[in-house]
Amino acid sequence: MRINSFIVFVLAGFMLSAQNYDFGKVSRAELEEKFYPTDSSASAAYLYKNRSTYFTYQQNDGFVLVTKIHERIKVYNKEGFTYANKSIPLYKTSRDREVVQGLKGYTYNLVEGKVEESKLKKDGIFKTEMSKFYNQTKFTLPNIKEGSVIEYKYEIQSPFYTNVDVFEFQHDIPIKKLEAKFSAPEYFVFQASSRGFLSVIPKEDKENDKIIFNNKTRNNGRYTTSTTYSTDEVSFYNNISTFDLSDVPALKEEPHVNNIRNYRSAMKYELSYTSFPNSPIKHYATTWEDVVKTIYENPSFGNELDKSGYFESDIDALLSGVSDPMEKAARIFNYVKSNVKWNGYYSKYSSSGLRKAYREHTGNVADINLMLTAMLRYVGLDANPVLVSTRKNGVPLFPTREGYDYVICGIEAPNDIILLDATSKYSAPNVLPFRTLNWQGRIIRKTGSSALIDLYPKQISKNTISLFLKLDDAGSLEGKMRSTKTGHKARNYRNKYNGTDEEQFIADLENKFDGMEIEEFAVSNSKDLGKPVVESCEFSIESQADIIDDKIYFSPLFFFKMNENPFKLEKREFPIDFGYPSDDIYRFNIILPEGYTVVSAPKSKKLQLPDNLGSFVYQVKVNGGMIQLVIDSKINVPIVSPIYYDALKSYFSGLIEAENEQIVLTKA
Structure with a gap:
């Protein structure tokens, strides 16, 4: 057997080495x-x-x-x-x-x-x-x-x-x-x-x-x-x-x-x-100082920031009577978003000049955000371009010109840097498009200096969902729903809702929750960025509970429950990127079918991720013929280090187990 094994090993090695490529x-x-x-x-x-x-x-x-x-x-x-x-x-x-x-x-x-x-x-x-x-x-x-x-x-x-x-x-x-x-x-x-x-x-x-x-x-x-x-x-x-x-x-x-x-x-x-013979050395990228200097001195970058003649009269009229610096910033930001449409192209350099983009009301990322920066500087704000590597472009770990493919604007306030991107109609200060949420950007100042700044938001984006539900003895559900969204959750909703015909939007919701019928659908503040987005509707949906003999079994979260752990790898070496901190809050009031009482209900529980990375609170209260449910699921950071992967995987397993626990009713 040893000889045969040796022959197989030798033949395998020979075949590998003899492979013809x-x-x-x-x-x-x-x-x-x-x-x-x-x-x-x-x-x-x-x-x-x-x-x-x-x-x-x-x-x-x-x-x-x-x-x-x-x-x-x-x-x-x-x-x-x-x-x-x-x-x-x-x-x-x-x-x-x-x-x-x-x-x-x-x-x-x-x-x-x-x-x-x-x-x-x-x-x-x-x-x-x-x-x-x-x-x-x-x-x-x-x-x-x-x-x-x-x-x-x-x-x-x-x-x-x-x-x-x-x-x-x-x-x-x-x-x-x-x-x-x-x-x-x-x-x-x-x-x-x-x-x-x-x-x-x-x-x-x-x-x-x-x-x-x-x-x-x-x-x-x-x-x-x-x-x-x-x-x-x-x-x-x-x-x-x-x-x-x-x-x-x-x-x-x-x-x-x-x-x-x-x-x-x-x-x-x-x-x-x-370094060619008989020629001086030409540097491209060796240090971040070289990179910044090369980019800023490009005629389609730094020179464009110094031009203001094409917009001065319009901005003077826009800000007539306004003295507050942040009000000026808000008006200019909204003005650029409304008047210059993004053509879909990424770049840190202007394509054909800011004057042309302003005149034709369209331009690439740099046309729009360098224009925004120039306008903010014109009215006395300390605004500077911020180089960004978008998610699809990767992370520039070493001094590199090619590592940045996008530029936004940063206003340097006394205690913070306010980040703006006017390519997105529904972005707000420090609420950037998801494509730009990629570790750190590099702010370039007039002096030629640069510094890294965090692109991920610190403010938690919230989605609060309130439901008043009535369950019948056939397992069907009808009720009213109201959700309130802030921050990036509001921005994501606005992008989808305002970019789709409302009838199609409702149809997509009904398909998402298979078999749901939606009525009295309404959305408030879909274009008022200063307020939360509020969605409300009435709905009905069948087959939300299992009927076995004289008992009814159902999860109190119904179609909102998470069924599968998203984290399946045994080991993960790269970070877990949620994009932004988030808080999902559910408040349910469920009226039970007439003549039924609760046999068993899930116990309230709390899960906690280490180092305050996140938490999950699950509270169930039976009050006569009504069940009250409150869930608060938080992720407090945009990025979770892979050293916490096992804890995160276990956390989501516990969360799913809690959300899938059933309430059992019996006929009195």
Whole structure:
């Protein structure tokens, strides 16, 4: 047995080392594989993932950044079909653009014991202009089935060599084999920063290279013209980082994660400075001071803050007779929100100038919030731009220009900084859009100094729900409901309610609570941001209790109860992000069916998270033919450290258990 085991071990090692990753060399074993060996839940897996990014010199264009991609993916079931679709974003400006070349793709299937190839054709490739700054090449591999292997390769040529896409080493599906390489000439000095909990250490090396210049000189003589050809050669070396990984586990989405990509293993290369022969060193990003200086001195940022002529007369008229600084701020904030519509584009730089955005009543994030900042400065307020990295963009842990993709406004008051974002119609002071609630922003002052500021709100957002209910002996429920929302909960509600036809909004509510019929629906203060949003209605709904013999069983929370713990992982290494502190309060008065009395009811209880992170209070009181229920569920902080994960998981288990405990009635 020992000899046989040894032979199997040796053969397995041989097969692994002999695996052919050349394009088109898909093996029968790969096609026959039914599930990923170490993660049977995976719907697909990268069998091979290869990326090489390097610089090449073109005599007419200078240095160009080239990225070559080769990926082979195994599809185990229908959920994995999505990996047959690939989108390639391509950045562009008015002068230059990235292009895709050499795109090839195949789908491989095992049909009656033979490998069948299906080639990616032109009708499976789609080129789209996504915006002013991006094009997209998208392709869909053909003939996808459960068990298919798909493979594709392509090359991106980019003139934007200062912007190297992140090297990602972890995804939501596992990776069997990953190889990656980044090569840059000695003239380009990049700063590397890693992220994620999977340790990845590159192998560093140097490699000699050279550039050959072909010269052509025309010689004009008295009677004849001749051409002389010559070559010049420049020698240099490349700095090379290589990565070689095997069996990389998947890192899957979990509830309350601001952006799972922040925690997947990756390496980012950002250009720190260039040092060409016979030229001065040019810095891009080395320290935060460098970053701030570079951004502020961009004509589409700092210069725009100094312009006021286009709005002065309008703001003077708007603030006529107003002396209170905060009243001035409120009026200007509402004025910008009402008069300049956000076009949906993120940026920290103005697109075509604030004057044009003001005249045309539309602009990107920077157009709107830099304009707001300039107006507030004009009336004497200490207002400054605040750089933000949105949730989808990640967290800038190191000095980086690319790490910020958004800008808001901050008013520096004596004891606080008031944060404003005029792109959102229903945002209020310190009630920012959810997309911006991402750890810390960096405020940039006129003096050139900068500082980190917390973007998460400190004020608790509340939702108070009061219900007066009547339960009948068939388990049906009718009643009146009133909810009052403040802070971010109010903002979220306004966005949804005001952006939807009311009839559709009611229909969505009825579908949410399957079988509910809603009448007398009303909403107050949907556009008055200074007051809480108040929603009220009357409703009826069937099948809210179980009838067994002469007893009735029901949870007093009915359709509001939580049924499933959102936290399922045994261990969690990344923070739990709730976005903002919250308080959900339920007050129920339930009239029992005539002739029934309470046999048993849940006991009141209180759960407490450590360090005052949150609490859950559950109180049930039986008062004759009525049950009174009060629940107060608080999360006091926007972010919970993973060191509290076990406590949080246990807390939610206790909360769900309490909310699902039943009241039992019997006929008297």
